[in-house]
Amino acid sequence: MASKVLKFGGTSVGSLERIRASAAIAAAECRRGEAVAVVVSAMAGETDRLLGLANGLGFGLGDEETDVVVSSGEQVSAALMAMALRREGLEARSFLGWQARIRTDGPPGAALISGLDATPIRKAMEQGCVPVMAGFQGASPDDRLRTLGRGGTDLSAVALAAALDAQCDIYTDVDGVFTTDPRIEPNARRIQKISYDEMLELAAQGAKVLQTRSAEFAKARNVSLRVLSSFAEPGQSEGTMIMQAEDIAERRIVSGIAYARDQARIALRGLSQTPEAAAGVFSGLADADIGIDMIVQSPASEPGRANLEFTVDRRDLRDALTRIGESDARDVLSETGLAKVSIVGLGLNRRADVARILYRALAEQKIAVRTVATSEIKISVLIENDAVEHAVRALHAAYGLDAAA
Structure with missing residues (x-):
């Protein structure tokens, strides 16, 4: 039933001001009649801070308790985003990965999503509530918390969009995918449409705008992706659509x-x-x-x-x-x-x-x-x-x- 899953990255929830701005974007979508679910990352820099605490006790990535420590950043963001949405006049509720029934396989710190039962998320939406899911996390077969590795919140959002048959909008601090890094080349242009394969290669070769595994998952499940800026006014970011190559009428020889x-x-x-x-x-x-x-x-x-x-x-x-x-x-x-x-x-x-x-x-x-x-x-x-x-x-x-x- 969902029409959109909105994912907000670390810079988009990096402060209370940014959380309020991102909540305003989600609220604007709701007021346009969209059925919306939200997925959030930890606040910018928070995962590194939490990992540093675990390292201070001699434990790093790959340890079960480290997963519990670092995943708490997304828990905080989800609750704060739900509060901000309630201030916008919407009913909202936070969900942790296990509450959203995300199942994982693999080791702590690098787990893979093996299944997602979207029933709790869908039920909340049917009740007129905006669900805010903590990204980057799920539960192992023995019900232990597992994290999905760096950039795992993108993967969480794409997996939820696939389960809900929804479009996935990835909000970050840049207005889409560019032909190259604008910090190096001021003449870099925003790409309006790009194929899954091209986006996957750009991500694998160093472009940071989208996590590689999420691009692979989106292609495999045919999830429509859009990358936008949360720093623009609601509705003002045009972003970049990521889709099947055959759906792009005009393509350059070199995309980026x-x-x-x-x-x-x-x-x-x-x-x-x-x-x-x-x-x-x-x-x-x-x-x-x-x-x-x-x-x-x-x-x-x-x-x-x-x-x-x-x-x-x-x-x-x-x-x-x-x-x-x-x-x-x-x-x-x-x-x-x-x-x-x-x-x-x-x-x-x-x-x-x-x-x-x-x-x-x-x-x-x-x-x-x-x-x-x-x-x-x-x-x-x-x-x-x-x-x-x-x-x-x-x-x-x-x-x-x-x-x-």
């Missing part, structure tokens, strides 16, 4: 440019050229839950051996080197001070000039490319950290993203 600083490159020289050798390397990394990217393999000068390189986040480098320490590679090298810049677009695999434009734009800025990785809708290059801003601006202009669509 994302970047991720502080990358590290690991190179294994002279690794046995057998599937088992590479599988052993990546199995160790997977066991440690270390994300990898930009994998390149090539023959080594020694017969029967290969060179394998890939990138990891700089913070994971030490652990990654430990995990691959038992490989039979002749040498293991690592390098830091690198960044990844990615161009994303559904038209990349249909245009032969895309790579030419990329290399020419970087060459004109005298930016050396260390590694390249490609897929059907993205090309990522590894460059020096210090060259990120020059690269983003050059590529943004080269692909005409600063021009009106």
Whole structure:
């Protein structure tokens, strides 16, 4: 029965003033006749503060009690938002994850949503009440509280929207998805419509506007997503619609440019050229839950051996080197001070000039490319950290993203 699920992120509930402003947005939707459910994050900075308290006693992410500590931030936000909505003249009630019957599988700090029975939320709405759900949390099979990992409130909101067959509006501090980071390129434009796949790639390659798992879930369940700003006056933020590619009539070759600083490159020289050798390397990394990217393999000068390189986040480098320490590679090298810049677009695999434009734009800025990785809708290059801003601006202009669509 719901027509909209409104999710408000940490900056949108970062103070009582922001909570009141976000409540006014939700109230305006209700007064337009929309049936609304609200999902909230913890106040900006609160999760880090709470995690610091757990760390002070020697417990970090992955501990059951740490989950209980950090999830309390969303509990506070949900109650305060319900109070603010009541001040707007609406009936409102807060729900914790277990009260909304969100079931999870997986370890503390990184659980996955396995089911959501929206009956309590739907019943509240049928009674004319606005339910305000605490995001980022659910219950394990043995009824222990579990959190969904960083950005998990986006996932909570999309899952609720899927259960209610509703549109999901994600409110943040920017007015939608932009062609690149406006802090680097002032000519960045808001994208009116973007496909799930493009949004997923932009999020995976460093764009922070939407959590990756929520984009995957929305695509799988065909949930209509919209990203808007809670800092605009109610009804004034146009935002970005995220939808199926076939529903977008006009598409650019390149939709956007994302970047991720502080990358590290690991190179294994002279690794046995057998599937088992590479599988052993990546199995160790997977066991440690270390994300990898930009994998390149090539023959080594020694017969029967290969060179394998890939990138990891700089913070994971030490652990990654430990995990691959038992490989039979002749040498293991690592390098830091690198960044990844990615161009994303559904038209990349249909245009032969895309790579030419990329290399020419970087060459004109005298930016050396260390590694390249490609897929059907993205090309990522590894460059020096210090060259990120020059690269983003050059590529943004080269692909005409600063021009009106």
